[in-house]
Amino acid sequence: MQYKVLAYYVFTEIKDPVAEVKRQKEILESLDGKARIYISEEGVNAQLSLPAVNTEAYITWLNEDPIYKEAEVKLHDWPEHAFAKLTVKVRKELVAVDRKIDLSKRGEYLSPQQWKEKLDHKDNETILIDVRNNYESDVGHFEGAILPDLETFRGFPEYAKHLAKTVDTKKTKVMMYCTGGIRCELYSALLKDEGFDTVYQLKGGVIQYGLKEGKEHWKGKLFVFDDRMVVPISPDNQEIISKCKFCGNESDTYYNCANMDCNELFLSCSACVEEKKGCCSDNCLSIGRVRAFVNREKPKPFRKLTKDEKLSISST
Ligand SMILES: [Zn+2]
Numbered sequence: 001m002q003y004k005v006l007a008y009y010v011f012t013e014i015k016d017p018v019a020e021v022k023r024q025k026e027i028l029e030s031l032d033g034k035a036r037i038y039i040s041e042e043g044v045n046a047q048l049s050l051p052a053v054n055t056e057a058y059i060t061w062l063n064e065d066p067i068y069k070e071a072e073v074k075l076h077d078w079p080e081h082a083f084a085k086l087t088v089k090v091r092k093e094l095v096a097v098d099r100k101i102d103l104s105k106r107g108e109y110l111s112p113q114q115w116k117e118k119l120d121h122k123d124n125e126t127i128l129i130d131v132r133n134n135y136e137s138d139v140g141h142f143e144g145a146i147l148p149d150l151e152t153f154r155g156f157p158e159y160a161k162h163l164a165k166t167v168d169t170k171k172t173k174v175m176m177y178c179t180g181g182i183r184c185e186l187y188s189a190l191l192k193d194e195g196f197d198t199v200y201q202l203k204g205g206v207i208q209y210g211l212k213e214g215k216e217h218w219k220g221k222l223f224v225f226d227d228r229m230v231v232p233i234s235p236d237n238q239e240i241i242s243k244c245k246f247c248g249n250e251s252d253t254y255y256n257c258a259n260m261d262c263n264e265l266f267l268s269c270s271a272c273v274e275e276k277k278g279c280c281s282d283n284c285l286s287i288g289r290v291r292a293f294v295n296r297e298k299p300k301p302f303r304k305l306t307k308d309e310k311l312s313i314s315s316t
């Protein structure tokens with residue numbers, strides 16, 4: 001069966017987030033959807049997968065509701081569900097930055113085409129910033145981008161402060177991008193708060209850029225927060241820029257450390273991860289709770305196991 005992976009967000013007033021959670025759950029259950037959707041009073045951030053045949057029905061449902069009129073739905077094909085469960089939740093913040101951000105101050109949108117044109121003729125006063133976390137930019141990023149070494153979404157506000165001290169905020173023009181665009185909505189407003197006058201954000205993020213413009217100016221692949229983990233941004237994008245942490249051979253395959261107390265994401269080739277039994281280090285392999293490792297060609301992010309899965313592992 002063919003599936004579609006969908007991603008979209010909207011910033012709009014949601015009067016009753018609990019009711020909206022219920023509505024999303026109902027429609028997605030009826031269409032065999034699996035998802036990770038967060039809803040707050042200020043909007044909706046949605047990533048989901050659906051059987052391809054049900055996708056049109058879901059998009060029609062979105063289009064009929066004024067809440068979603070600004071939603072730009074990005075679509076990809078995938079041979080199976082990209083999410084294990086249907087998770088729709090109320091959240092205080094759509095992006096965890098721990099602060100109130102004035103969205104009216106957000107940066108100017110560039111369409112993928114405008115973004116590409118700007119990169120074709122980038123001047124010395126323009127800086128390109130990848131605002132994603134380090135494990136995301138490690139496997140792919142725009143050529144020449146500054147890669148702040150962020151470990152979580154919460155790290156950006158501090159980085160913005162630091163950046164404002166190191167460059168001339170009046171002269172420096174900023175081009176910023178993230179996976180699907182939602183982080184830039186907030187982070188661009190933060191940069192303007194720090195005194196930057198000219199801030200551009202890539203509308204729809206790298207996902208939309210890959211769909212509309214292909215892989216030009218892009219190096220490597222794209223990290224995504226679902227079971228696919230690392231995907232090409234366009235059909236001809238197969239470049240690998242990252243390395244196995246053990247042997248240094250090229251690899252952009254992520255594993256969660258099989259040591260349950262670590263669970264850290266790491267890049268490995270198939271041979272090394274096999275030898276380490278799924279662990280990120282010899283230390284993790286030798287101490288603590290290590291779950292059984294199955295070497296799959298396309299490993300999935302590790303999730304808490306269901307009771308049944310736990311039973312089946314302990315009985316083998
Ligand atoms: Zn290796």
Ligand SMILES: [Zn+2]
Pocket residue numbers: 257258259262263264279280281284
């Ligand atoms: Zn580990």
